[in-house]
Amino acid sequence: MATESLAVGLMSGTSIDGVDAALVRIAGPGECDLVGFVCRPYSPNEREEILQALATASSQDLALLHVHLAEWAAQAIDMVLAAGGVQPSDLSFIAFPGQTIWHEPPRVTWQLGEPAVLAERFGVRVVSGFRARDVAAGGQGAPLVPMADVLLFGSNDAPRVLLNLGGMANLTYVERRGRLEGAFAFDTGPGMSVIDDTARQADPSLPYDKDAYLSSRGTPDEAVLKALLADSFFASTPPKSTGRERFGQSYARMLYARVPGPSGVATAVELTARSVAEAIARWIPGTPEVVVSGGGCHHPLLMKSLGIHLTRLWGHAASPRRFDEIFFDGDAKEATAFALLGYLLLNGQPGNLPAATGARGFRLLGSITPA
Numbered sequence: 001m002a003t004e005s006l007a008v009g010l011m012s013g014t015s016i017d018g019v020d021a022a023l024v025r026i027a028g029p030g031e032c033d034l035v036g037f038v039c040r041p042y043s044p045n046e047r048e049e050i051l052q053a054l055a056t057a058s059s060q061d062l063a064l065l066h067v068h069l070a071e072w073a074a075q076a077i078d079m080v081l082a083a084g085g086v087q088p089s090d091l092s093f094i095a096f097p098g099q100t101i102w103h104e105p106p107r108v109t110w111q112l113g114e115p116a117v118l119a120e121r122f123g124v125r126v127v128s129g130f131r132a133r134d135v136a137a138g139g140q141g142a143p144l145v146p147m148a149d150v151l152l153f154g155s156n157d158a159p160r161v162l163l164n165l166g167g168m169a170n171l172t173y174v175e176r177r178g179r180l181e182g183a184f185a186f187d188t189g190p191g192m193s194v195i196d197d198t199a200r201q202a203d204p205s206l207p208y209d210k211d212a213y214l215s216s217r218g219t220p221d222e223a224v225l226k227a228l229l230a231d232s233f234f235a236s237t238p239p240k241s242t243g244r245e246r247f248g249q250s251y252a253r254m255l256y257a258r259v260p261g262p263s264g265v266a267t268a269v270e271l272t273a274r275s276v277a278e279a280i281a282r283w284i285p286g287t288p289e290v291v292v293s294g295g296g297c298h299h300p301l302l303m304k305s306l307g308i309h310l311t312r313l314w315g316h317a318a319s320p321r322r323f324d325e326i327f328f329d330g331d332a333k334e335a336t337a338f339a340l341l342g343y344l345l346l347n348g349q350p351g352n353l354p355a356a357t358g359a360r361g362f363r364l365l366g367s368i369t370p371a
Helices: 044-055 059-084 115-122 132-136 146-153 193-202 222-228 249-258 262-283 300-314 330-346
Strands: 005-011 018-028 031-041 093-096 099-104 108-112 126-128 160-165 168-174 184-190 289-293 367-369
Touching: 005 059, 005 330, 018 059, 018 330, 031 059, 031 330, 044 059, 044 099, 044 249, 059 093, 059 108, 059 115, 093 115, 093 330, 108 132, 115 126, 115 367, 126 330, 146 160, 146 168, 146 184, 146 330, 160 262, 168 262, 184 193, 184 262, 193 249, 193 262, 222 249, 222 262, 249 262, 262 300, 289 300, 289 330
Parallel strands: 005 093, 093 126, 160 289
Antiparallel strands: 005 018, 018 031, 099 108, 126 367, 160 168, 168 184
């Protein structure tokens, strides 16, 4: 029988802006309360170390980054434990998905971050390596948040789309909370990664396009948008996933070379908004409520544009809701979801949704590093 657990879930995604740490109390697969949340931001040098690993790095660089990522995660855990007034000995486990360095399903997905560093530092068992088993079973290894979307964040009485606008954008369609039947998920393409990368090219002093400061001063280039939206990924049938290998720095540089300045950032915003809206209109049945989390929900122009394009495609007024209007801080959602995935593994329950990843079936996800 499943027992109540106090855990820390971690997340460092394709935005590469920091380590999220969620302190979570889990009473069962569908009962999860957020106790505390912090983000330990990456310094410019730390971010550059990760980006170098995504491009070209030596074996020594990768080995050192493997340890550094765990050390930065440990600092995030210290922060969230202090904020929650909790001792490491109070924890049942830590869920540590690490940082994806290369994602090329169905062949491989590779995450760095040494779980033994956390097990030794906190004296707590660590669940890590969540994606590999799904890929070995023929899946994409992503998105993995859909299981949490179904168990925790679906609506009790109507279909709902849980849209995450992180570095990449992904969504989960949930018929009803707790019902796996009919649920599916996929990556729609770029979320904030291309927007942020073009913003840094337009103004290197800015870490990202905060409050649409740059994009609101530009005009999207329709000809370039048409060409970008012709990318075969957008028309490919789910399940599908993507990452910075396709929509990363080189892609942003290509966009910015064609449309420089604030208009390049505005074009990136429209690329995300339109690709997401068109994916929802093409693949999602009906016109369900859309609930948005991730960094993109803080971008006013992106949220406005997403509503405009959903309204155009659906033929009636559509206004996406922010996750924190219904639940808790949406920035904590993915770290909370990985805490739940760790809980599922430790209680012998599958963590993947085959309709989301394309795996041959349900699988237990993760490996355990003992305390």
